[in-house]
Amino acid sequence: MATRLHDLPTPALIVDADALEHNLATMAEAKPGAANRPHVKAHKCTPLAGLQSLHGHRSFTCATPREVMGMIASSMGDDLLLANEVLDARRLMIMASLQDQAQITIAIDSDATLDAAAEAGLTRVIIDVNVGLPRCGIAPDKAGALADRARARGLTVAGVMGYEGHLMMVTDRAEKKAKVDEAVDLLLAAHADVGGEVVSSGGTGTYDLHDRVTEVQTGSYALMDTSYASLGLPFRQALHLWTTVIASTDQWAVCDGGLKSLGMDHGNPAIEGQFVWFCSDEHITFSPERDSGNAIAPVGSHVKVAPAHVDPTVAYHEYLHIVRGEEVLDTWAIDLRGW
Amino acid sequence: MATRLHDLPTPALIVDADALEHNLATMAEAKPGAANRPHVKAHKCTPLAGLQSLHGHRSFTCATPREVMGMIASSMGDDLLLANEVLDARRLMIMASLQDQAQITIAIDSDATLDAAAEAGLTRVIIDVNVGLPRCGIAPDKAGALADRARARGLTVAGVMGYEGHLMMVTDRAEKKAKVDEAVDLLLAAHADVGGEVVSSGGTGTYDLHDRVTEVQTGSYALMDTSYASLGLPFRQALHLWTTVIASTDQWAVCDGGLKSLGMDHGNPAIEGQFVWFCSDEHITFSPERDSGNAIAPVGSHVKVAPAHVDPTVAYHEYLHIVRGEEVLDTWAIDLRGW
Numbered sequence: 001m002a003t004r005l006h007d008l009p010t011p012a013l014i015v016d017a018d019a020l021e022h023n024l025a026t027m028a029e030a031k032p033g034a035a036n037r038p039h040v041k042a043h044k045c046t047p048l049a050g051l052q053s054l055h056g057h058r059s060f061t062c063a064t065p066r067e068v069m070g071m072i073a074s075s076m077g078d079d080l081l082l083a084n085e086v087l088d089a090r091r092l093m094i095m096a097s098l099q100d101q102a103q104i105t106i107a108i109d110s111d112a113t114l115d116a117a118a119e120a121g122l123t124r125v126i127i128d129v130n131v132g133l134p135r136c137g138i139a140p141d142k143a144g145a146l147a148d149r150a151r152a153r154g155l156t157v158a159g160v161m162g163y164e165g166h167l168m169m170v171t172d173r174a175e176k177k178a179k180v181d182e183a184v185d186l187l188l189a190a191h192a193d194v195g196g197e198v199v200s201s202g203g204t205g206t207y208d209l210h211d212r213v214t215e216v217q218t219g220s221y222a223l224m225d226t227s228y229a230s231l232g233l234p235f236r237q238a239l240h241l242w243t244t245v246i247a248s249t250d251q252w253a254v255c256d257g258g259l260k261s262l263g264m265d266h267g268n269p270a271i272e273g274q275f276v277w278f279c280s281d282e283h284i285t286f287s288p289e290r291d292s293g294n295a296i297a298p299v300g301s302h303v304k305v306a307p308a309h310v311d312p313t314v315a316y317h318e319y320l321h322i323v324r325g326e327e328v329l330d331t332w333a334i335d336l337r338g339w
Numbered sequence: 340m341a342t343r344l345h346d347l348p349t350p351a352l353i354v355d356a357d358a359l360e361h362n363l364a365t366m367a368e369a370k371p372g373a374a375n376r377p378h379v380k381a382h383k384c385t386p387l388a389g390l391q392s393l394h395g396h397r398s399f400t401c402a403t404p405r406e407v408m409g410m411i412a413s414s415m416g417d418d419l420l421l422a423n424e425v426l427d428a429r430r431l432m433i434m435a436s437l438q439d440q441a442q443i444t445i446a447i448d449s450d451a452t453l454d455a456a457a458e459a460g461l462t463r464v465i466i467d468v469n470v471g472l473p474r475c476g477i478a479p480d481k482a483g484a485l486a487d488r489a490r491a492r493g494l495t496v497a498g499v500m501g502y503e504g505h506l507m508m509v510t511d512r513a514e515k516k517a518k519v520d521e522a523v524d525l526l527l528a529a530h531a532d533v534g535g536e537v538v539s540s541g542g543t544g545t546y547d548l549h550d551r552v553t554e555v556q557t558g559s560y561a562l563m564d565t566s567y568a569s570l571g572l573p574f575r576q577a578l579h580l581w582t583t584v585i586a587s588t589d590q591w592a593v594c595d596g597g598l599k600s601l602g603m604d605h606g607n608p609a610i611e612g613q614f615v616w617f618c619s620d621e622h623i624t625f626s627p628e629r630d631s632g633n634a635i636a637p638v639g640s641h642v643k644v645a646p647a648h649v650d651p652t653v654a655y656h657e658y659l660h661i662v663r664g665e666e667v668l669d670t671w672a673i674d675l676r677g678w
Contacts, residue, residue: 009427011678041620063621084621085585087639088348109586112638134616134624135593136586165619246424247448247475254474256678259651265603265618279604280504281380281650282402282423283474299451300426311620312598315655318677338657339350339595 003328005321006302010244011261013317013334014304017324019238020051020222026234027221028055031207035215037061037081037200042219042311044336045320046074052222061200061217065091068104070336077102081126081200083161083217085113085136092120099123105158105198109138114150124156126198129190131162131183140186144193159198162187163217168205171231180209188212204228204235225310227266241269241305241313242321243284245297251287253297257305258282263312270306342667344660345641349583350600352656352673353643356663358577359390359561365573366560367394370546374554376400376420376539381558381650383675384659385413391561400539400556404430407443409675416441420465420539422500422556424452424475430678431459438462444497444537448477453489463495465537468529470501470522479525483532498537501526502556507544510570519548527551543567543574564649566605580608580644580652581660582623584636590626592636596644597621602651609645 005014027036033056040049041063049060049071059079062068068082080102086092095104099122107128108114117125127147130137138146147157164183170176184201191199202209202216205228210216220228223239241262243255259281262269268276269284273294277285284305288294297303307313314320315337322330344353366375377391380402388399388410398418401407407421419441425431434443438461446467447453456464466486469476477485486496503522509515523540530538541548541555544567549555559567562578580601582594598620601608607615608623612633616624623644627633636642646652653659654676661669 009430009678087583087585091348110638113585130588134588134591135619135622139588244426246426246452249469249473249478252473259602259604259648260654263598263603264651265598277473280474285473299449309598312603315599339348 005242005323005326005328008242008321008328010242010302011257012242012321013314013319014240014242014321014323015223016238017322017329019236020322023221023224023235023238024052024055027207027218028057031216031218032056034059036207037215037217038222039063039217039219040067040071040336042314043223043320044314044334045332046070046076046335047332048222048320049076059215061219064339065095066338067336068095069098072098072102079103080105081161082106083128083163085109085128087113087116089116089120092116092122096121107136107161108146108150109136111149114146114153118153118155124158125150126158126200127160127190127194129160129162129187131164131186131201133163133166135165137162140190143190147194157194157196159196159200160187160191160194161198161200162190163203164201164206165203168203169227169231176206177209180206184210184212204233205231220310223310223314225266225313226270226306226308237306239307239310239313241307243303243305245299245301245303248296248299250296252277252285253287254283254285255297255303255305256282257284261313261316262305262307263309263315265312266308269308271303344581344662344665344667347581347660347667349581349641350596351581351660352653352658353579353581353660353662354562355575355577356661356668358575359661362560362563362574362577363391363394366546366557367396370555370557371395373398375546376554376556377561378402378422378556378558379406379410379675381653382562382659383653383673384671385409385415385674386671387561387659388415398554400558403678404434405677406675407434408437411437411441418442419444420500421445422467422502424448424467426452426455428455428459431455431461435460446475446500447485447489448475450485450488453485453492457492457494463497464489465497465539466499466529466533468499468501468526470503470525470540472502472505474504476501479529482529486533496533496535498535498539499526499530499533500537500539501529502542503540503545504542507542508566508570515545516548519545523549523551543572544570559649562649562653564605564652565609565645565647576645578646578649578652580646582642582644584638584640584642587635587638589635591616591624592626593622593624594636594642594644595621596623600652600655601644601646602648602654604651605647608647610642
């Protein structure tokens with residue numbers, strides 16, 4: 001692998017080592033140790049999870065069975081929470097077979113997901129509670145009965161989780177705090193019926209508004225994206241797509257990033273001092289911001305592109321290159337992709 | 340691998356074998372043999388390229404060096420056009436070293452891309468001409484001089500290519516035909532100066548409006564997406580994301596597709612008879628279309644999701660499962676991913 005930034009084949013994901021360190025240290029100070037359960041879905045990279053572990057977090061959140069299996073294969077499995085519902089018997093059984101190597105807790109929110117987990121031989125579940133986001137999660141007033149049924153089948157019920165994803169991008173802090181409190185009220189009401197030691201909630205957009213849960217599930221803080229950057233959080237943009245300008249005219253330039261190297265659901269990526277016209281499969285067309293006085297990027301130059309959404313960006317790539325200035329310190333496999 | 344559709348682990352890309360066959364046969368009738376140069380970027384799957392070859396097309400278009408290398412590794416390399424500019428010396432040299440196994444033609448649109456190709460030892464180029472899309476491509480009136488410089492360096496100049504990507508989604512057919520003609524006028528003016536036997540243009544959205552080029556570069560027609568489906572083309576939706584409903588309430592259901600299994604730049608995917616509320620990383624929240632009388636999908640049921648944009652959807656996945664009804668006929672690796 002290349003050891004100099006300008007030798008990297010493009011497009012390539014690069015991570016600023018100092019920004020990453022800043023982000024991990026800042027979160028570890030605010031939510032130390034088990035108070036944060038980092039979500040690996042945001043980077044899908046066990047070496048990066050290892051760095052989070054060095055910052056004191058030994059419990060992790062996963063979104064897919066593949067993430068659980070990969071974390072265990074990399075000995076990162078002290079305490080893994082699969083914060084998602086799974087019905088596939090085969091993958092549930094594979095995870096059950098790994099319970100001697102790791103504590104695995106899986107989310108359930110229905111009789112069907114309880115049945116699937118129990119029949120596969122998984123022994124530990126958490127009740128996923130709907131706290132306002134129209135997605136998974138059982139209604140708060142039904143959570144206790146589901147926990148009772150789980151215990152009746154011999155399962156350990158770890159507690160409750162509830163993700164207030166609909167509140168992550170609320171910009172007014174007082175409004176956000178009030179709404180997070182309402183969501184936590186729902187979660188705690190469910191917890192009163194469910195029992196168990198774990199009350200898990202939150203994300204990068206709300207981590208500092210939680211003081212009544214036992215842990216937060218933060219993912220994006222490690223690498224960040226332009227969407228979370230708009231919230232004024234104390235985390236830096238650590239992730240960029242490193243690209244080469246392959247064409248340049250008197251009106252625009254084109255670099256070799258695009259729709260297959262960037263998650264696009266939050267819109268176009270950003271290039272400092274430049275305006276992004278549009279993205280194609282393997283191209284970004286861009287030009288200097290109006291009145292910026294910036295030059296049109298010449299052919300052969302390199303451009304750092306800031307993704308709008310970190311998670312689906314990382315999922316396109318094989319590697320994260322860890323850089324400091326011009327030096328490529330290390331290249332990490334994004335080894336938790338797929339399902 | 341599973342041999343029944345309902346045994347596939349989800350999310351999984353499935354391809355309707357009969358729709359695929361219909362699409363390939365329809366295109367092969369309209370643009371037989373060398374009149375179509377299928378673009379592998381739309382499927383990134385050498386077995387599917389093999390099927391296109393059985394339909395008479397032995398020349399292919401690629402968007403990345405990895406696609407070129409993978410096609411040659413799979414003996415699909417009679418005549419490969421890399422329809423994109425590349426400056427990376429290492430990958431250019433790898434491709435140059437493969438010229439004894441395949442005819443490789445690479446697009447150039449500047450002195451820098453000419454120099455890079457020549458210095459790497461590539462021997463055959465095509466002049467990429469800007470026919471209206473603000474992306475790569477040299478101005479038509481400068482194409483001849485670039486071809487002269489290429490020949491002066493000992494390179495073979497195959498001809499010209501120009502992609503009218505900005506016209507693909509024009510819905511009025513007469514307007515589209517007129518605009519395609521204007522683009523082809525530019526391309527032919529450049530060709531008069533450049534020479535060479537190849538005049539390459541077009542895509543799935545314009546293939547039947549071209550009668551003055553030697554070949555069209557069509558990609559999406561094989562698998563299709565909801566965006567191209569809106570054009571009324573004679574191709575069927577062959578590709579779906581096969582998902583499992585993992586949660587269901589009295590207002591919505593949730594399946595296990597999402598932002599990491601679907602290209603999102605063309606907006607939300609479609610589910611027949613259902614309205615898609617939003618997509619999360621690993622979830623789609625949806626409910627019956629208003630007044631449709633459709634039921635909310637129950638937990639454990641399966642849902643076929645039609646992607647809005649085929650190319651960046653395929654790029655997320657490891658496999659295409661070829662299905663007919665309930666039977667999984669074959670599973671093909673999406674082996675041309677990456678750069």
